[in-house]
Amino acid sequence: MSQEIRFDGKVAIVTGAGNGLGRAHALLLGARGAKVVVNDLGVTTAGLGTSSEAADAVVAEIKAMGGEAVADYHSVTEGEKIVATALAAFGTVDILINNAGILRDTSFHKMTEEQWDLIQDVHVKGAFRLTHAVWPIMRDKGYGRIVMTASGAGIFGNFGQCNYSTAKSGLIGFANSLAIEGAAKNIRVNTIAPIAASRMVIASGIFPEELHAKLKVEDVAPLVGWLCSEECQDTGGLFEVGGGFHAKYRWERSYGRFLHTDSLSPELVRENWERITRFDDKAVHHANGGEGFKELFERMAGNAIGGNQYVDMEVAANAVATLETEYTQTDAALYALAVGAAKDPLDRTELLYINEFKGEEFRVLPTMAVLPATQVFLKAVLAGKPTLEGLELPFAKGLHGEQYTEMYRPLPPKAKLKHTMRLKEALDKGKSSVSVLEIHTTDENGTPLYYNEFTSFYTGTPGAGLKRVPSVPAAPLPDRAPDYVIAEQTDINQALLYRLCGDWNPMHVDPDYAQKAGYEKPFLHGLCTFGYAGRHVIKAFCNNDSRLFKNIRVRFAAIVMPGDTLETRMWRESPTRVIFETRAVERDVVVLKGGSVEIFEQVPA
Numbered sequence: 001m002s003q004e005i006r007f008d009g010k011v012a013i014v015t016g017a018g019n020g021l022g023r024a025h026a027l028l029l030g031a032r033g034a035k036v037v038v039n040d041l042g043v044t045t046a047g048l049g050t051s052s053e054a055a056d057a058v059v060a061e062i063k064a065m066g067g068e069a070v071a072d073y074h075s076v077t078e079g080e081k082i083v084a085t086a087l088a089a090f091g092t093v094d095i096l097i098n099n100a101g102i103l104r105d106t107s108f109h110k111m112t113e114e115q116w117d118l119i120q121d122v123h124v125k126g127a128f129r130l131t132h133a134v135w136p137i138m139r140d141k142g143y144g145r146i147v148m149t150a151s152g153a154g155i156f157g158n159f160g161q162c163n164y165s166t167a168k169s170g171l172i173g174f175a176n177s178l179a180i181e182g183a184a185k186n187i188r189v190n191t192i193a194p195i196a197a198s199r200m201v202i203a204s205g206i207f208p209e210e211l212h213a214k215l216k217v218e219d220v221a222p223l224v225g226w227l228c229s230e231e232c233q234d235t236g237g238l239f240e241v242g243g244g245f246h247a248k249y250r251w252e253r254s255y256g257r258f259l260h261t262d263s264l265s266p267e268l269v270r271e272n273w274e275r276i277t278r279f280d281d282k283a284v285h286h287a288n289g290g291e292g293f294k295e296l297f298e299r300m301a302g303n304a305i306g307g308n309q310y311v312d313m314e315v316a317a318n319a320v321a322t323l324e325t326e327y328t329q330t331d332a333a334l335y336a337l338a339v340g341a342a343k344d345p346l347d348r349t350e351l352l353y354i355n356e357f358k359g360e361e362f363r364v365l366p367t368m369a370v371l372p373a374t375q376v377f378l379k380a381v382l383a384g385k386p387t388l389e390g391l392e393l394p395f396a397k398g399l400h401g402e403q404y405t406e407m408y409r410p411l412p413p414k415a416k417l418k419h420t421m422r423l424k425e426a427l428d429k430g431k432s433s434v435s436v437l438e439i440h441t442t443d444e445n446g447t448p449l450y451y452n453e454f455t456s457f458y459t460g461t462p463g464a465g466l467k468r469v470p471s472v473p474a475a476p477l478p479d480r481a482p483d484y485v486i487a488e489q490t491d492i493n494q495a496l497l498y499r500l501c502g503d504w505n506p507m508h509v510d511p512d513y514a515q516k517a518g519y520e521k522p523f524l525h526g527l528c529t530f531g532y533a534g535r536h537v538i539k540a541f542c543n544n545d546s547r548l549f550k551n552i553r554v555r556f557a558a559i560v561m562p563g564d565t566l567e568t569r570m571w572r573e574s575p576t577r578v579i580f581e582t583r584a585v586e587r588d589v590v591v592l593k594g595g596s597v598e599i600f601e602q603v604p605a
């Protein structure tokens with residue numbers, strides 16, 4: 001057995017020590033060498049009458065064990081007099097157990113101010129008077145142990161105990177502040193919430209009678225003894241103890257939710273109420289208020305994407321959105337038209353994307369894989385809904401920056417699709433920031449069909465607090481003439497046509513919207529240009545069999561205007577890999593950079 005915990009040479013004051021819990025504390029300390037001031041006014045649980053008998057009896061018990069003790073009969077509301085008793089008898093104070101208490105239970109609507117005041121006076125003011133008197137002594141000697149006696153009523157409230165629970169929770173706050181102020185002087189202050197069949201508890205009838213025998217007051221004292229020991233360094237703790245049960249309480253804060261301060265309203269709070277009040281594994285426990293603020297300020301300091309305030313990356317990074325869409329052959333044909341297929345009436349090679357009567361031969365352009373998720377994403381954005389929980393991307397400030405699309409198998413002529421969307425990453429780009437959404441798509445039976453990564457670029461809005469990861473530069477283009485070049489002029493109404501595929505961003509059709517965002521006029525959807533380039537590669541390197549198209553990667557390097565001629569210069573890097581660059585011919589601007597396409601050797605099953 002480890003060394004016995006003793007209090008030799010220590011002076012302890014225990015208030016309300018004539019009976020119940022206080023008596024048990026006093027006896028334990030006295031038995032282990034402490035010089036004990038046994039304070040008791042000798043009142044009933046209601047605080048009526050006075051008598052010296054109770055305190056005297058406990059003093060006698062301690063002396064009978066060979067210990068040292070004196071009685072004190074003052075009310076705790078004159079706490080300094082109790083401390084004076086200690087000083088007169090033993091010259092100092094090392095331990096203070098604020099235990100004395102009375103009840104004035106009644107439901108609040110019947111409670112008088114007198115009943116209120118009396119309870120505050122005895123519990124809170126009493127603890128204050130004693131603590132205030134011992135504090136300079138403990139500070140001077142650089143040692144002190146203080147225990148406050150709170151109650152479950154103070155933590156949770158209790159019917160008929162508004163006065164008592166206020167006082168008891170007040171003691172918890174009192175102890176917590178004392179713990180902070182006393183830390184440097186080795187003064188440890190803790191609070192207990194006892195579960196014991198004390199006189200007061202029996203009188204209040206809180207616990208069923210059959211439990212009284214199990215909830216002995218003596219069972220609380222050992223924890224108090226430990227908290228008062230020199231060895232115990234815990235401070236500012238709240239402990240529940242009784243019937244052999246020992247536990248500690250702590251505060252828990254839900255992970256919560258930052259709401260945009262520029263759109264705060266009671267309605268916004270209502271919309272987010274579930275998240276604000278949800279306790280899940282992201283809930284946080286702080287040892288003190290400082291830790292709580294620190295965590296909050298760190299979250300406030302970081303994680304702005306595109307100028308958004310307090311984007312909740314923690315939440316967004318784990319959020320998953322599942323979406324369902326479907327398309328028909330007509331949708332696929334419209335898409336093909338919108339990315340410039342079959343413009344030349346004499347070129348029969350692309351009719352299979354347009355003509356629904358082609359039956360078995362009908363093909364869906366693989367780049368259409370970007371569409372369904374785009375539609376759902378844009379629908380949510382235009383309805384003012386966050387992309388993903390915790391992630392409200394500043395859509396109006398965003399440009400499509402990069403796109404990666406990978407096919408696992410050819411797109412069927414029509415399909416019902418299931419998409420799972422996540423935030424892959426969000427990065428700081430110096431003066432700008434980017435977010436990357438990853439979307440996995442299966443058919444309605446769960447068979448994987450394709451994968452997309454949509455990178456959005458937020459100009460002029462640094463990603464405060466986000467990782468700064470430099471982009472991987474695109475490999476230089478071969479130092480030889482391209483193996484293939486295809487140039488096609490887009491139509492002046494190309495964006496209007498492409499928009500019908502469900503890419504509803506007003507930036508591409510609404511001059512006012514575009515000008516408000518700082519552009520001269522609406523410009524073409526990045527994914528429309530992407531669709532053109534994809535077709536060009538299929539034409540040039542896949543024997544016009546779109547099923548061989550495995551994946552495509554591009555960076556949108558400059559804006560395309562409807563009417564621009566898109567020229568794609570392509571190089572075969574290996575039998576299964578093509579690299580390309582697309583230029584807006586009339587303005588001589590490279591609009592797609594770092595382009596690459598991988599090709600299946602054979603049509604996947």
Ligand SMILES: CCCCCCC[C@@H](O)CC(=O)SCCNC(=O)CCNC(=O)[C@H](O)C(C)(C)COP(=O)(O)OP(=O)(O)OC[C@H]1O[C@@H](n2cnc3c(N)ncnc32)[C@H](O)[C@@H]1OP(=O)(O)O
Nearest residue numbers: 377399400401402454457470471505525526556557558559
């Ligand atoms: C589910 C998802 C749904 C998707 C919804 C789709 C909605 C659509 O309707 C939206 C659109 O189609 S918008 C139209 C298509 N996009 C464009 O036209 C953008 C054209 N690009 C530009 O203007 C500039 O490249 C520009 C402005 C993007 C960047 O130019 P600069 O600010 O001059 O940047 P720069 O100084 O060159 O580089 C800074 C850092 O950023 C990286 N970077 C540059 N261009 C990028 C781009 N396009 N994408 C990603 N990152 C890019 C640079 O590499 C650099 O980073 P680092 O220092 O790490 O290398």
